[in-house]
Amino acid sequence: MLQIQKIRTDKDSIIKNILEVRKVDVSDQINEVYNLDLKKRDTQKHLDEMSANMNVLSSQIGEQFKKGAIEKANILKKETTVLKENIKKLRKSFEELDQSILELLYQIPNNPNELVPPGKSENDNEIIFSSSIDSLKNDSLLPHWELCKKYDLIDFELGVKVTGAGFPIYKGKGAILQRALIQFFLNEGNKIGYQELSVPHLVNESSGYGTGQLPDKEGQMYHASLDDLYLIPTAEVPITNIYRDVILEEEDLPIKHIGYTPCFRREAGSYGKDVRGLNRLHQFDKVEIVQITNPLESYQTLEDMVLYVESLIMKLDLPYRKLRLCGGDLGFTSALTYDLETYSVGQDKWLEVSSISNFETFQSNRLKLRYRDQNKSIELAHTLNGSALALPRIMASLLEINQTEGGINIPEVLRPYTGFDSI
């Protein structure tokens, strides 16, 4: 959620930037917020004055009662009745204004960073780097779902029986390879100072609001209605919400966490070849990295995080490309996002395996995640996160590119974790 202070000072440039970059016109919402805010502050001024009066009267009444001057006290009491009524009314309209502003703010997306290329769709994303894939193309290579069947690594039909489409069952070496990847990703993160967390897979409603899944995207989350808990769509939700309503000390920053969790997504509206095999699942595993930083450092941190995730892909020896998302493809809460996509040789297709974003203060404003700087003043921190990495599509790319007549070779770095060299 955007900061109201910024809307007070820069509303026109925010409107202009969101329109140019995201191609979305938010002028109505922002102007309304601006006007409601003026009204709200005016209301508060009156309300405060009246309340101050009321406090004075109340304590006078108390004094009179103590003295035993009941007559005088009763006269004062009468004075309060009108005042009380007015305070009640004014408080109500103050709260209504406050609520309206909040609801509008929830609907306004983050203001994109200047690096974000303007654009409407994924076609406008900026390709920053791409491995050369021409020499890899080969029609005789199998897509991963056929490899999974051939070597009995992942059983999609069995998952349908037990749960439904999009809940595959990993078997034997398939399950071991998956576990090896998780272990590898966690260990690499630990090496460069990310503290590992093992977090709940269900979260409460407040956490859903904190990271922005609620109120808009509840359709994307599974909901355990009996206990009113949500299955997490990403580890970002429980990890970031640890810091909801927290004031950190500046020297605590940056905070770096890494966590593995399954992720649950309803993916309502997806269909066709996009959902074939491991391309899109309702439940999948992911290792997530999260950082909370000083605002001055967040963009350097974003670059570091992207480089780190790239290094993981390189260690696995997978062809990949790096994109800077354009305004139209940029997530609602993000100010700047890089996507990393590995190449699926069996499908001749790029698969998104990581999305790394700087949210600036958009999340922390909602979370009330702040820090005390050297002048003791309290400021919003910046939050960032990224996948490092999402498992199924990595698995898909990995199986496809390492297939040979005699089997599937396991990348060198994973062998200590799998205990076998090939499938």
Place this chain on the structure above:
RNA sequence: GGAGAGGUGGCAGAGUGGUAAUGCAACAGCCUGCUAAGCUGUCAACGAGCAAUCGUUGCCAGGGUUCGAAUCCCUGUCUCUCCGCCA
């Protein structure tokens, strides 16, 4: 699932109707041969002001009673203890 107790500042902890004691910790300033001690101050949100500062709100949340609520009433929620169940 049943029964009971409870939720107050960074922590501990008092406060049953008159506007949040006290202790500990941390930080800042003062004092000071040194050290220790001592003294003073230090919460958050919002608003007004160039500023010093001032006002309002906040004792789990939401409602109610009252001139006035941490305190009384209602609803919700969370935690703890015992019992039951259980990896």
